[in-house]
Amino acid sequence: MAMQPRTRTLLAAAAIGGLLVAERLWPKRLRTQPEPQRTLTNVVLGAINLAVIAGVQRPLAMALAGRVAAQRQGVAQVFPQLPLPPWLRDAAAILLLDWSNYHWHVATHRVPVLWRLHRVHHVDADMDASTALRFHGLDMLVSVPLRLVQVRMLGASPRALALWEGWFFASVLFHHADLELPFDGWLARAVTTPGMHDIHHRADVAALDSNFSAGLSVWDRVHGTFADSAPDVAIGVPGGGERGLLAALMMPFIQSTVMPGLTEAPFCLDSKGK
Known part of the structure; x- marks a missing residue:
């Protein structure tokens, strides 16, 4: 039986609340930003993302998954x-x-x-479970076609898609948590951990270009992007930037410092709105 939306929401809220408590008990880093304002920004961005997922991505993906399973389409449905x-x-x-x-x-x-x-996700100067919610709504929206391609090409049934989405959300919350785990290195052999993802969020170009796995950690090892250490620098992106809610919403459209090796995207305003 499919889990009801209310049940999913309650479980997600309980998971976030539990992680926030655990972060206070076993923190990995000292916080650098004002907590109420920062957390509120991340939660508001998360609410926008939830609206995109619940209103657009999930209905389209689930409907397609039903057709894929019924017609035995995609890689997982071969033979x-x-x-x-x-x-x-x-x-x-x-x-x-x-x-x-x-x-x-x-x-x-x-x-x-x-x-x-x-970059809206990465500019957060602290990392905790609320960072897992911090994505621009357009970031979620442009991923909708990807999810549909995934379902169709890979042959995901509604059950497989629902199980993976649940696992993915739990994993993203977990590996963004500000937790100092004594068994982190051991656990990172199988799944993405807070210590492994902490490296990915450091304001260092090489670190940002490593540890992309969001579920199983094997993909970084297979594709040569795994890193078990990085310079001891702050969380964020090179050059930093404004991190408030309005700044986060406008960030994709205003020129600012980008990672070396990346060029500015076209059709964007500069910092003066020109």
Whole structure:
């Protein structure tokens, strides 16, 4: 039976609340930003993203997944004549979804237009569970076509898609958490951990270009982007920038410092609105 939206919301709120408490008990870093304002900004951005996901992405993706499963389309549904159990096809689809999402994350860092949107997430000067909510609404919106391509090409059924989305959300909350875990290095052999993702969020070009996995950590190891250490620098992006709500909403459209190696995206205003 599919989980009801209210139940999903309550579970998500409980997970976020639990992580926020754990972060106060076992923090990894000292905070540098005013907490009420920063957290509120991240929560508001998260609410916008939730509206995009619930109103656009999830309905379209689930409807397509239903057709894909019924018509046995996509990689995970190949050889429909073989008596493979549904759980095995779903497991294959979940692995492929996780792998393809790794490549999308890489693209958001290396394609200038996508980086303009994704930078809103990385400019946060502290990292905790609320950072997992901090994405620009357009970042979520432009990922909708990707999700549809994933479902169609990979053959994700509604059940596989729902399981992966739940796993993905839980993983993103967990690895953004400000937690000092004694077993972090051991756990990072299998999944993305707070320590592993902390490196990805440091204001260092090489660090930002590593540890893209958001679920299983194997994808970074397979594709040569895994890093187990980085310069001891602050969280954020080179050059920093304004981090408030209005600044976050306008950031993709205003020129500012970008990562070396990336060029400015076209059709953007400069800092004076020209």
